[in-house]
Amino acid sequence: MSRKRQILLLGFAFLLTAAEDAVARGPFTVGTLMADPGKRVSGFLEVPAGVDAGTRIPVTLLHGANDGPVLALIAGTHGYEYAPIIALQKLRGQIDPAQLSGTVILVHVANLPSFLGRTIYYSPVDGKNLNRVYPGKVDGTVSERIAYTITTEIIERAHAVADLHCGDGNEALRPYTYWMKGGNATVDEGSRQMALAFGLDHIVIDTNRPADPQASVYTANTAITRGKPAITTETGGLGDTRAEWVGLAERGVWNLLRHFKMLPGEPARAEAVVWLDTYEVLRSPETGIFYAAVQPGHTVARGALLGRLTDFFGNQLAEIRAPLAGVVNYVVATPPVSQGEPLAMVSHILAEEGK
Ligand SMILES: [Zn+2]
Numbered sequence: 001m002s003r004k005r006q007i008l009l010l011g012f013a014f015l016l017t018a019a020e021d022a023v024a025r026g027p028f029t030v031g032t033l034m035a036d037p038g039k040r041v042s043g044f045l046e047v048p049a050g051v052d053a054g055t056r057i058p059v060t061l062l063h064g065a066n067d068g069p070v071l072a073l074i075a076g077t078h079g080y081e082y083a084p085i086i087a088l089q090k091l092r093g094q095i096d097p098a099q100l101s102g103t104v105i106l107v108h109v110a111n112l113p114s115f116l117g118r119t120i121y122y123s124p125v126d127g128k129n130l131n132r133v134y135p136g137k138v139d140g141t142v143s144e145r146i147a148y149t150i151t152t153e154i155i156e157r158a159h160a161v162a163d164l165h166c167g168d169g170n171e172a173l174r175p176y177t178y179w180m181k182g183g184n185a186t187v188d189e190g191s192r193q194m195a196l197a198f199g200l201d202h203i204v205i206d207t208n209r210p211a212d213p214q215a216s217v218y219t220a221n222t223a224i225t226r227g228k229p230a231i232t233t234e235t236g237g238l239g240d241t242r243a244e245w246v247g248l249a250e251r252g253v254w255n256l257l258r259h260f261k262m263l264p265g266e267p268a269r270a271e272a273v274v275w276l277d278t279y280e281v282l283r284s285p286e287t288g289i290f291y292a293a294v295q296p297g298h299t300v301a302r303g304a305l306l307g308r309l310t311d312f313f314g315n316q317l318a319e320i321r322a323p324l325a326g327v328v329n330y331v332v333a334t335p336p337v338s339q340g341e342p343l344a345m346v347s348h349i350l351a352e353e354g355k
Contacts, residue, residue, distance in 0.1 A: 028063040028070075028103050029086050030153050035063035038098045041244075045153055047145050052125055055113055055142055057149065061108040070100025073253060074150065075107060077131050078121065080169030083236030087164070087249035095257070102262040105154055112141060114256050121341070131163075134222040135214065144314040151222055160194065161223035161230040162256060166250055167237020167296075171342075172333035174297035175248055176202035176276070178232040180209045184223040197259035198233055198252040199302035201270040202327065204347055205277045208236030211268055237296075238333060276347035280323050284337040285348025286307060288317055292331045294344070301325050306344050309337065324344050 027039045037043040042062070044056040046239030059221070075084040088106045095104060109115045110130060117124035126141035133140070136147025136156075155161055179195040182189045195203050209216055213225035223230035233252060236245030253347075255267035292307040294300060300322045309318040320343055329345040337343060 011116050025067055028061055029156065030059060030061060030105060031314060033059060033061055035061040035097070035103075037063055037162065038065035039063055040092070040097050042092070045149055047142065047149050048313075050139055050142070050145055052142050055146065056109060057112065057146065058108040059154075062087075062092075062095050062097045062100060062104040062106070064100030064102050064104075064262065065098050066101040068100070069159040069260050070090045070103045070105065071120065071256060071260060071262065072105040072154050073107065073164060074110050074161065074219060075164045076109035076111055076115055077163060077229060078165060078168050079111045079116070080118060080120045080238055080239055081110070081166045081236070082163035082241050083166045083245035084249040085109055085115070086241050086246045087218070087253065090246070090250060091253055100257075100262055102260065104168050104257070104262070105158065107150065107154060110150060111143070111228055118169070120170055123242060126297070127254055131218055134216045134219055143185075147219075150219070155219075155228070156226065158223065160228055160256075160260065161220060162189070162194070162198070162253070163219040163230070163232045165232060165234050166245065166249075167234065167330045169239045170332050170334040170336075171237045171330045172292070172296045173234055173237035173330035174202065174328065175200050175235045176329055177234070178204050178206050178220070179233070180206045180218075180221055180224055181232070182221070184208060184224075184227065187227055187229050189223055191224065191231055194229055194231045194256065196258065196266040196269050196273070197255050198231060199255045199268055200233065200235070200248070200252065201272055202274045202329075204272060204279055204329070205275060205350065234330075238331065273353050274327070275328075275350040275353065276327060277350040278324065279326070279329070279345055279347035281345045282306065282320055282343045284339055284341050284343050286317050287339045288312065288337060289314075289335045290320075290332050290337045290343060291335075292330050292333055292344075294331055296328050296330050298328045299326065299349075300328060300346065306331065306346070309343075320344065324348050
């Protein structure tokens with residue numbers, strides 16, 4: 001065989017292989033949305049009406065030109081948590097699917113009823129917390145139907161999930177990531193590596209999430225109980241959209257894309273990590289007005305004053321004190337509180353690495 005013919009044949013073989021790859025890498029579909037390799041497609045996942053009105057979920061598919069994992073990024077589980085929602089708006093245009101290996105699913109606002117209704121914690125339609133009703137019910141109320149849609153259309157299609165939160169509209173928060181240990185060592189290690197890669201320097205180790213996939217309760221835990229690594233991140237709060245908070249979520253997503261080799265380069269991991277283990281969410285003993293006495297990120301001694309609760313006339317009802325020594329993850333920083341609602345979260349410091 002002549003050298004020229006050899007090169008020609010090699011070239012032909014290469015073309016064939018490339019053609020086979022293109023066939024193997026078909027379009028990616030979610031609901032009625034379909035993206036070809038190298039393309040960006042946005043649209044809505046419909047949540048049909050049931051016992052109450054339906055809604056829809058704005059979603060973008062960034063289907064990479066090259067093979068790789070499917071990473072789902074979910075913002076707006078709580079509709080007043082704006083910083084990650086704005087981060088995904090920006091990332092939609094910045095992540096170039098032509099350069100991407102794998103597929104990114106952006107859920108821009110998981111909970112549109114809460115976002116448009118400007119409610120904290122609960123849906124204005126059914127009064128439920130979307131991050132407490134997973135994996136959802138096809139015939140439930142709207143929050144349960146949203147959860148069902150996200151479980152079946154997004155989480156079950158993904159290899160890894162990041163649920164992007166911040167302090168709610170009433171919460172001042174020091175950024176941190178939850179590493180949820182679900183019991184499966186491989187998934188736990190995958191989630192730990194995601195938490196480190198996201199790059200926030202406070203990581204809460206959470207061992208108290210349910211193990212039953214049919215009662216997974218939380219968004220990220222729905223992925224974990226289905227054998228997929230996942231994290232929940234907290235960047236920002238108080239309905240704030242300042243660039244600093246938005247940027248933390250953006251940077252974390254770029255880090256995850258590099259961690260999963262969906263883009264070249266290494267993630268910028270935190271240089272020093274404060275690992276937090278046992279934590280307590282303090283709940284209001286009564287309905288009234290709360291005056292915080294600490295800032296998020298403060299370290300407090302056991303028994304330290306976190307804030308005071310008064311009635312509507314200004315008479316003190318209670319002093320809220322730290323049940324353990326540790327870090328204040330978040331604290332309610334606006335006046336109204338109802339009995340049983342969170343006032344603050346304090347976490348015990350397990351270890352500080354890299355300092
Ligand atoms: Zn949240």
